Amino acid sequence: MKQLEKAFDELNIKYDTSVLMKYENYMKGILKWNEMVNLTTITDPEQFITKHYIDSLLSVPYREFQEAERIVDVGTGGGFPGIPLALAAPDKDFILIDSLNKRIKIIEELCQEIGILNVRPIHGRAEELARNKKHRQKYDLCVSRAVANMATLSEYCLPFIKKGGWFMAYKGPDTEQELKDAEKALRILGGKIRREERAQLTNFELEHKIIFIEKTGDTPSKYPRKAGTPSKEPLK
Numbered sequence: 001m002k003q004l005e006k007a008f009d010e011l012n013i014k015y016d017t018s019v020l021m022k023y024e025n026y027m028k029g030i031l032k033w034n035e036m037v038n039l040t041t042i043t044d045p046e047q048f049i050t051k052h053y054i055d056s057l058l059s060v061p062y063r064e065f066q067e068a069e070r071i072v073d074v075g076t077g078g079g080f081p082g083i084p085l086a087l088a089a090p091d092k093d094f095i096l097i098d099s100l101n102k103r104i105k106i107i108e109e110l111c112q113e114i115g116i117l118n119v120r121p122i123h124g125r126a127e128e129l130a131r132n133k134k135h136r137q138k139y140d141l142c143v144s145r146a147v148a149n150m151a152t153l154s155e156y157c158l159p160f161i162k163k164g165g166w167f168m169a170y171k172g173p174d175t176e177q178e179l180k181d182a183e184k185a186l187r188i189l190g191g192k193i194r195r196e197e198r199a200q201l202t203n204f205e206l207e208h209k210i211i212f213i214e215k216t217g218d219t220p221s222k223y224p225r226k227a228g229t230p231s232k233e234p235l236k
């Protein structure tokens, strides 16, 4: 866990031994479940800490994260980036969404066992949950990593965000074409790309940068379209 402590220092994240234990126990829990259910291909603990934990924590230093109170992680898989972020910010509320119930049940069980109290895992497709009044335009911030291309992802994520809120999308290094292809989707759904930020860490090699999208307008009620359509026919 020394790597994680180093990253906390670089990212200015406060922590104590009880939080470190929670990170360690969650990793152990995921790796144990991973023997039965496919949750991650990364099984070496050092790699796990860098690629799942530190990579997930990249958004913590930014104002858009710091000011958010209600955060949704769309397509969380084994809980990334949602769980590491929730442990770093216990005063914020996190909803973690995934369409695979097995993954959601595992996250739920681990949160209960470990005492991660600010996370609510929810099973469902983004296209359906975003149409539910309880979730539609109710979040200050949406985060998402490795779920879909930006045009599809915008249709999954923007409907959850309040006007004036933010979407921080974790993306690989080459996004120029992908962002171009998403211009129309973003315009229709009420989002504007404001900037991108690369990892500010000197000691770690991380894959992702963050694309900052502001929710500048309401999402028209016909979006998201029915489950499956945003990925089959991205808005172009």
Ligand SMILES: C[S@@+](CC[C@H](N)C(=O)[O-])C[C@H]1O[C@@H](n2cnc3c(N)ncnc32)[C@H](O)[C@@H]1O
Pocket: 074, 075, 076, 077, 078, 079, 080, 081, 097, 098, 099, 100, 103, 124, 125, 126, 127, 144, 145, 146, 147, 156
């Ligand atoms: C490649 S995994 C990434 C998991 C995690 N975000 C990470 O970075 O490790 C993509 C996840 O998105 C979920 N997913 C894909 N489409 C979805 C949708 N329309 N609604 C909800 N979850 C979805 C999948 O079930 C899967 O768990």
